[in-house]
Amino acid sequence: MIPSEVEQYLRDLHTSIQRGLAALDPSRPFTVDPWSRGESNGVTAIIEDGDVLERAGIGFSLVRGDKMPEAASVRHPEIVGKPFIACGVSLVVHPKNPYVPTTHMNVRGFFSEHAWWFGGGYDLTPYYPFEADVRAWHRTAKEACDPTGPGVYAAQKAACDDYFYLPHRKEPRGVGGIFFDDFSGDFARCFAHLRRVGDSFLAAYRPIVLRRKDTPYGARERAFQLYRRGRYVEFNLVFDRGTKFGLQYGGRIESILLSMPPLATWRYDWHPEDEARLLEVLRPRDWIGDSAA
Amino acid sequence: MIPSEVEQYLRDLHTSIQRGLAALDPSRPFTVDPWSRGESNGVTAIIEDGDVLERAGIGFSLVRGDKMPEAASVRHPEIVGKPFIACGVSLVVHPKNPYVPTTHMNVRGFFSEHAWWFGGGYDLTPYYPFEADVRAWHRTAKEACDPTGPGVYAAQKAACDDYFYLPHRKEPRGVGGIFFDDFSGDFARCFAHLRRVGDSFLAAYRPIVLRRKDTPYGARERAFQLYRRGRYVEFNLVFDRGTKFGLQYGGRIESILLSMPPLATWRYDWHPEDEARLLEVLRPRDWIGDSAA
Numbered sequence: 001m002i003p004s005e006v007e008q009y010l011r012d013l014h015t016s017i018q019r020g021l022a023a024l025d026p027s028r029p030f031t032v033d034p035w036s037r038g039e040s041n042g043v044t045a046i047i048e049d050g051d052v053l054e055r056a057g058i059g060f061s062l063v064r065g066d067k068m069p070e071a072a073s074v075r076h077p078e079i080v081g082k083p084f085i086a087c088g089v090s091l092v093v094h095p096k097n098p099y100v101p102t103t104h105m106n107v108r109g110f111f112s113e114h115a116w117w118f119g120g121g122y123d124l125t126p127y128y129p130f131e132a133d134v135r136a137w138h139r140t141a142k143e144a145c146d147p148t149g150p151g152v153y154a155a156q157k158a159a160c161d162d163y164f165y166l167p168h169r170k171e172p173r174g175v176g177g178i179f180f181d182d183f184s185g186d187f188a189r190c191f192a193h194l195r196r197v198g199d200s201f202l203a204a205y206r207p208i209v210l211r212r213k214d215t216p217y218g219a220r221e222r223a224f225q226l227y228r229r230g231r232y233v234e235f236n237l238v239f240d241r242g243t244k245f246g247l248q249y250g251g252r253i254e255s256i257l258l259s260m261p262p263l264a265t266w267r268y269d270w271h272p273e274d275e276a277r278l279l280e281v282l283r284p285r286d287w288i289g290d291s292a293a
Numbered sequence: 294m295i296p297s298e299v300e301q302y303l304r305d306l307h308t309s310i311q312r313g314l315a316a317l318d319p320s321r322p323f324t325v326d327p328w329s330r331g332e333s334n335g336v337t338a339i340i341e342d343g344d345v346l347e348r349a350g351i352g353f354s355l356v357r358g359d360k361m362p363e364a365a366s367v368r369h370p371e372i373v374g375k376p377f378i379a380c381g382v383s384l385v386v387h388p389k390n391p392y393v394p395t396t397h398m399n400v401r402g403f404f405s406e407h408a409w410w411f412g413g414g415y416d417l418t419p420y421y422p423f424e425a426d427v428r429a430w431h432r433t434a435k436e437a438c439d440p441t442g443p444g445v446y447a448a449q450k451a452a453c454d455d456y457f458y459l460p461h462r463k464e465p466r467g468v469g470g471i472f473f474d475d476f477s478g479d480f481a482r483c484f485a486h487l488r489r490v491g492d493s494f495l496a497a498y499r500p501i502v503l504r505r506k507d508t509p510y511g512a513r514e515r516a517f518q519l520y521r522r523g524r525y526v527e528f529n530l531v532f533d534r535g536t537k538f539g540l541q542y543g544g545r546i547e548s549i550l551l552s553m554p555p556l557a558t559w560r561y562d563w564h565p566e567d568e569a570r571l572l573e574v575l576r577p578r579d580w581i582g583d584s585a586a
Contacts (some may be wrong), residue, residue: 033562046561057561168540168549230553237530238540247461247531256461260523260559267555268339268350269326269547 002085002111006191007062010107013198014060014089017105018045020202021058021093024209027051035252039064044255048262051096052213057258058091061251068112069248075182076115084112088120089198090242092259093205098225099215101126101133101174102232103205104259106242107198118194119181121156122201123164124208125174125232127225128274129281133208134175138287140204141178144196148189153288156180161284166235172282173235177204224274229264236260295378295404299484300355303400306491307353307382310398311338313495314351314386317502320344330545332357337548341555344389345506350551351384361405362541368475369408377405381413382491383535385552386498391518392508394419394426394467395525396498397552399535400491411487412474414449415494416457417501418467418525420518421567422574426501427468431580433497434471437489441482446581449473454577459528465575466528470497517567522557529553 022030030045042061047053068084088108095102107120124137138157145153160179165172178197183190236243236259246256315323323338335354340346361377381401388395400413417430431450438446453472458465471490476483529536529552539549 031561044561048561055559168543168546226556233526233557234530234550237527250461253461254562257527257559258561262560263519263556263558264526265556266348266550266553268324268337268341268551 001113002062002087002109003187003191006109006194007087009191009195009198010087010089010109011060013107014043014045014058017089017091017198017202018058020206021053021056021091022047024206024213025050025052025056035255037252042252042255044258046258052100052209054094054096055260055262056091056093056095058089059255059258060089061255062087063249063251065249068110069245076117079112079115082112082114084110086110086245090258094229094261095209095213097213097215098127098217098221099212100209101129101212102229102261105198105201105205107194109194115184116187117182117184118190119183120194120197121160121177121179122197122204123160123174123177123179124205125228126281127228127278128221129175129278130212131281133211134281135287136207137175137177137204140200142288144200145178145193147196148193152193153178164235166231166239168238169231169234171231171279172284173231175282175287176284220272220274223265224272226263226265227267227270227272228275228278229261230266232259232261233264294406295355295380295402296480296484299402299487300380302484302488302491303380303382303402304353306400307336307338307351310382310384310491310495311351313499314346314349314384315340317499317506318343318345318349328545328548335545335548337551339551345393345502347387347389348553348555349384349386349388351382352548352551353382354545354548355380356542356544358542361403362538369410372405372408375405375407377403379403379538383551387522387554388502388506390506390508391420391510391514392505393502394422394505395522395554398491398494398498400487402487408477409480410475410477411483412476413487413490414453414470414472415490415497416453416467416470416472417498418521419574420521420571421514422468422571423505424574426504427574428580429500430468430470430497433493435581437493438471438486440489441486445486446471457528459524459532461531462524462527464524464572465577466524468575468580469577513565513567516558517565519556519558520560520563520565521568521571522554523559525552525554526557 027050030047033044040063044059046057063086067081090106092104102125105122142153156178160176163179320343323340326337333356337352339350356379360374383399385397395418398415402411435446449471453469456472
């Protein structure tokens with residue numbers, strides 16, 4: 001039911017991104033943990049307590065289910081409750097240095113008897129943002145989208161801003177990137193888009209890590225980073241559809257919660273100066289055009 | 294629309310429990326933060342980074358809303374979307390010493406033109422449980438319930454076990470206590486029950502804190518405590534109806550998330566020996582009868 005080239009691409013992407021992340025942090029190896037449950041299987045690769053990557057997990061999974069959970073699709077209510085295959089690669093990187101942004105990337109395909117679609121994207125969550133980094137991040141994302149068609153980057157950038165938003169805090173989660181879901185139509189075009197998104201992730205993220213990972217920091221920046229990671233937890237557990245899908249489906253909990261930070265804090269009504277500065281940069285804007293130059 | 298004796302009782306309870314908790318940790322004072330938003334108001338009292346209480350928050354709130362959110366009631370769908378008043382006291386205590394359990398208590402009343410009910414209870418979440426503590430905790434809860442009627446403790450104890458359960462982990466949150474909701478009928482009887490629950494909380498919790506707060510501990514216990522606090526975050530953000538109610542209603546976020554721990558960790562697939570021992574004790578059982586003696 002799943003095209004073999006899609007499965008193969010996603011398996012290869014998992015391996016190549018894991019190697020790319022491992023090269024960023026030679027302090028310890030990734031643990032590679034293959035798993036299977038019934039007709040589903042996957043591989044989780046994780047590094048914890050690294051010098052550069054405090055916690056980074058990247059998972060490949062191929063889930064065969066009898067009943068598509070509600071959270072899986074907005075546009076395809078007709079297949080909720082029907083058999084499906086979901087195959088994807090998902091990663092979250094929580095760097096140790098507060099000057100290096102957290103990032104999330106996901107590419108996935110859903111396949112059922114009567115419908116298929118792709119989804120995915122990547123987004124960036126800085127604590128101490130550098131505008132040059134954000135502009136470069138969005139330029140790479142735009143280059144990945146442009147061959148798919150005019151307006152694709154703009155639409156997926158806007159979808160990302162819409163999606164990664166914490167309504168209870170009235171705050172964006174980060175500076176965005178691209179997000180797409182229920183993406184179907186011409187298979188070759190859609191699959192090519194998925195590949196360009198997957199293949200461009202390291203090109204977008206690696207330079208930022210390399211530029212910022214040795215920035216000196218102290219207790220103030222660390223405290224702020226841990227506090228803002230609390231927002232990440234709130235978004236993922238309360239709002240993220242991927243997490244809801246996993247919990248509704250009764251998926252493998254360690255894989256679903258790979259996105260959790262290694263350490264997070266909550267403090268009552270704390271609004272340090274660093275927060276005001278950050279929130280100013282998080283306001284959705286055009287990171288490509290002249291206005292952001 | 295809210296009986297004045299209910300509001301007065303809850304305001305007084307807030308003050309008396311705050312004083313009782315403050316007496317457990319003289320290292321620093323509680324911050325008392327009154328707030329109001331439109332026709333709603335409340336008082337949040339909080340201590341952070343205390344020697345005994347690493348984070349403990351107790352809130353009183355009186356919320357007047359135009360539209361009852363769905364999460365508010367299971368048994369009263371007819372008043373969803375109608376004007377309501379919700380008034381309650383809610384607290385969570387995250388002690389510093391891993392040998393002192395985390396606890397949660399809540400008592401609340403909902404009032405609308407056509408219905409009213411009370412809800413609440415208290416539950417205990419140990420990391421290193423002592424069976425004698427758990428038995429005493431449940432005995433105090435039973436004494437609070439017994440005057441309400443035969444079988445009340447048993448029913449509310451079972452409801453607590455049902456409610457504080459993490460389906461995605463297949464784990465109870467803690468060793469339970471009592472939980473009741475949509476509790477209505479004879480007003481005097483219901484209000485008396487609410488008062489006995491509120492008034493017995495300190496009697497149930499304080500002795501446990503006093504017995505365990507000076508237990509020596511090291512890095513192992515601290516790491517395990519922080520890890521298990523991640524479960525607390527998961528329950529509250531994913532499953533807790535009070536939190537959902539607050540987020541759906543667009544309530545005051547700092548009050549809703551008072552329940553969050555000061556510091557929590559996530560680790561991949563970590564199952565230390567201490568966890569097996571804990572999970573054994575968490576299995577719901579009769580903590581009153583001979584079988585537990």
